[in-house]
Amino acid sequence: MEGYKGYSNFKCKFFPCHEVNNVETFNCMFCYCPLYLLKEDCGGDFVYLKNRIKDCSHCIKTHGENSYEFVQSKMKEVIEKAKKGN
Structure with missing residues (x-):
């Protein structure tokens, strides 16, 4: 994984916050999901x-x-929703 695309915070007391098969590839960059406001369209x-x-x-x-x-592919939708105040 390229450094700017993510990281794993092995020292976090919640790591991993979800059950996964491989913690070595777990990405903590989006700990708080930026897609939450997309409701049904988040993917x-x-x-x-x-x-x-x-x-x-x-x-x-x-x-x-x-x-x-994946997150970058949805960010245009997030920005548009934020502009509209939805």
């Missing part, structure tokens, strides 16, 4: 709780080997 594996709160605790889409490329 990740999430559910809505009864109170309509988005639960992403089982999603590892932003933590894999190609997570940097």
